[in-house]
Amino acid sequence: MTVRKNQAALTTDEKKRFVDAVLALKRSGRYDDFVRTHNEFIMSDTDTGERTGHRSPSFLPWHRRFLLDFEQALQSVDSSVALPYWDWSSDRTVRASLWAPDFLGGTGRSTDGRVMDGPFAAAAGNWPMNVRVDGRTFLRRSLGTAVRELPTRAEVESVLSMSTYDMAPYNSASDGFRNNLEGWRGVNLHNRVHVWVGGQMATGVSPNDPVFWLHHAYVDKLWAEWQRRHPDAGYVPTGGTPDVVDLDETMKPWDDVRPADLLDHTKFYTFDS
Amino acid sequence: MPDISRRRALTAAAALAVTATAVGVAATAASAADHTHPMPMPETFDEVYKGRRIQGRPMGGGGHHHEHGGGFEVLIDGVQLHLMRNADGTWISIVSHYDPVATPRAAARAAVDELQGAPLLPFPAN
Ligand SMILES: [Cu+2]
Ligand SMILES: [Cu+2]
Numbered sequence: 438m439t440v441r442k443n444q445a446a447l448t449t450d451e452k453k454r455f456v457d458a459v460l461a462l463k464r465s466g467r468y469d470d471f472v473r474t475h476n477e478f479i480m481s482d483t484d485t486g487e488r489t490g491h492r493s494p495s496f497l498p499w500h501r502r503f504l505l506d507f508e509q510a511l512q513s514v515d516s517s518v519a520l521p522y523w524d525w526s527s528d529r530t531v532r533a534s535l536w537a538p539d540f541l542g543g544t545g546r547s548t549d550g551r552v553m554d555g556p557f558a559a560a561a562g563n564w565p566m567n568v569r570v571d572g573r574t575f576l577r578r579s580l581g582t583a584v585r586e587l588p589t590r591a592e593v594e595s596v597l598s599m600s601t602y603d604m605a606p607y608n609s610a611s612d613g614f615r616n617n618l619e620g621w622r623g624v625n626l627h628n629r630v631h632v633w634v635g636g637q638m639a640t641g642v643s644p645n646d647p648v649f650w651l652h653h654a655y656v657d658k659l660w661a662e663w664q665r666r667h668p669d670a671g672y673v674p675t676g677g678t679p680d681v682v683d684l685d686e687t688m689k690p691w692d693d694v695r696p697a698d699l700l701d702h703t704k705f706y707t708f709d710s
Numbered sequence: 711m712p713d714i715s716r717r718r719a720l721t722a723a724a725a726l727a728v729t730a731t732a733v734g735v736a737a738t739a740a741s742a743a744d745h746t747h748p749m750p751m752p753e754t755f756d757e758v759y760k761g762r763r764i765q766g767r768p769m770g771g772g773g774h775h776h777e778h779g780g781g782f783e784v785l786i787d788g789v790q791l792h793l794m795r796n797a798d799g800t801w802i803s804i805v806s807h808y809d810p811v812a813t814p815r816a817a818a819r820a821a822v823d824e825l826q827g828a829p830l831l832p833f834p835a836n
Contacts, residue, residue, distance in 0.1 A: 479807060480833070483778050484797040492796075549826060570792075570804050572829040583809065610797035620808070621796065628808040639824070641792070641804045 439508065439706035441658070444521035444535050444651055445528055446709065452540045455521065456556045458514040459647050460563050467510055472568040472644045474690065475503070479641040484608040487680045489689050494603040494673065495682035496619050497660045498699040500653050502691060505705055507650060519706065522654035525630050529587040531580045541648055543580070550577035550636050557647060568642055576646060577636030584632045592624040597663050602673050607681045614663055618656065627656050661702050672696050749799055752782055752814045762787050762825075764818040784818045789830040791821055804833065 447455070462468040478490030478499075490499045504520060511518045523535055536543045542555015552575070557564040559575030566574045581587075596617045604613040609621035620628030630652050631638050637645040644650070675684045682688050684697050755766045765785045779793040784803070792804035793814060800810035801817040805824045811817050821830070 476804075480778075480792055480794075480804065483794060486778075569831065570833065571825055571831055606797065608797050621810075631808040639806055639808060641807045643807070 439512075439519045440709055441519050441654055441706050442521050442709040444523050444540070445533070447521055447540075449539065451521075454515050454518050455511070456540065456647075458511040458518045460556065461514045462510055463564060469567045471503070471507055471510075472642050475644045476568065476570075476641045478690075484606075484610065488608060489682055492609040492616075492619070492621065493681055494607055494615055495688055495696055496615060497657070498672070498682075498696040499688055501657050501660070501699050501702065502688065502694055504650060504653055504657060508706070520650055520654045522658050522708075523648065523651035524655055525587045525633075525652070526590045526593050529589075535648070535651070536580070541651075542576075543578075545576075545578045545636060549573075550579050552576045552578055552636075566637070566642075566645055568645065569637075570640055570642055578638070578646065579635030581633055583635055583639065584629055587633050588624065588626045588629060593626065593659065595624060596626055597659065597666055599663075600667050600670055602670055605674075607674065607678065618659060618663075626659075627652075657702070658708055661708065664700070672700060749780055749795065751780070755815050755818075759819050760822050761827075762822050764815070764822060766814045766818060779814065782814055784814050784821075786818060786821060786825070786830045789832055791818065791830060792833045793817060805830075 442451075459468070475490070482488040482491040482493065484492055489495050490503075508518075508520045511520070528535055531544055535541055536555075538554040540555065542552050542557055545552050552558050553560070555561075557576050559565075564576055566576065596614065599614040599617060601613040603615040604611045609616065609619075612622065617623040618626050620626050631643060634646065634648060634652075637643060638648060638652075672684050674681060677683065682696060685695050687693060687695050751768055752766065754768070755764070757764060763786070767783060769779075769781050769783045778795065779801075780795050782793070782795075784791045784793050794802050796802065796810055798810075800812060801814055802808070802810050803817045803821050806817065806820045809820070811820055
């Protein structure tokens with residue numbers, strides 16, 4: 438059974454195996470398919486039209502399934518690998534071990550945002566930006582520039598305490614847990630982390646930065662924590678909602694999985710704590 | 711927003727349609743759920759910002775597939791920037807997707823800042 442661990446607790450060997458598996462997916466071309474899929478959904482999910490991956494109740498189950506696909510791809514390379522998560526409310530500075538050269542590498546240089554160290558630095562030759570929205574072919578970051586602070590634990594708590602999963606109009610204007618976690622409303626958790634990292638992470642092709650997976654693995658863990666805290670509250674809406682994925686409706690692009698199938702993560706993996 | 715100020719915003723938008731200049735009204739938009747009051751068209755603009763030409767204008771009739779800006783498009787040095795309007799009237803673009811700003815012009819400027827001189831690639835028309 439897959440156990441997803443806090444990235445801060447990984448051994449040197451676990452970090453190396455994770456990085457090597459990610460690089461292997463990149464070499465084979467499979468990695469870029471994930472980037473492409475994400476960008477297609479982010480461009481087409483709209484507040485007034487069909488919305489599946491973002492700005493909608495299915496933001497959480499969609500990314501859960503997306504991460505499962507990626508984790509399975511990693512495990513096809515190295516069966517010992519699981520997705521780690523980044524608790525950005527505790528590891529919240531550029532000095533966190535997450536950004537060390539033996540793991541994801543650090544922030545970009547000031548002139549052009551280019552990441553200069555770590556296994557994903559352009560100079561190492563293993564991390565070309567193939568799916569991109571502009572001419573630049575190197576991984577970029579600007580940690581803590583566009584927004585100063587990552588969310589605090591108190592801010593996370595304030596969102597976890599919301600007892601309603603989601604609310605009409607089921608988009609970026611909604612109140613409730615999902616939209617406050619996604620960040621279009623309120624203290625802003627998930628969106629703010631994308632902005633804090635900067636570079637490709639702030640764009641539609643955000644999975645170009647491997648930290649995408651660690652960020653979303655933690656967002657996914659927060660959903661699980663919310664469920665534990667509110668056992669009587671469930672996914673909504675539960676039927677008949679135009680443009681929105683109801684509980685028992687299948688989700689694109691898989692078309693064979695429903696939010697209802699993804700509510701219980703323990704069918705697929707557990708967390709270290 | 712109280713009805714009275716919305717009506718004022720719509721009046722301003724009507725004036726805009728004639729003069730194609732004046733204050734931005736996008737941020738005063740009606741709620742997304744309220745389809746009976748479509749959000750006003752943002753102001754047209756054409757300027758050089760940090761050495762790059764940014765333009766914003768109502769879309770021509772010609773069958774653009776990606777039309778998430780409520781019929782408004784933004785170009786950077788002639789290349790279309792994928793733009794999206796949020797339910798609260800704020801805007802995001804493909805190069806700044808998690809950080810809403812008040813107007814399409816602000817989104818275009820944010821994109822120029824983010825690009826640091828790099829060319830924007832035309833998005834795939836899939
Ligand atoms: Cu996403
Ligand atoms: Cu995200």
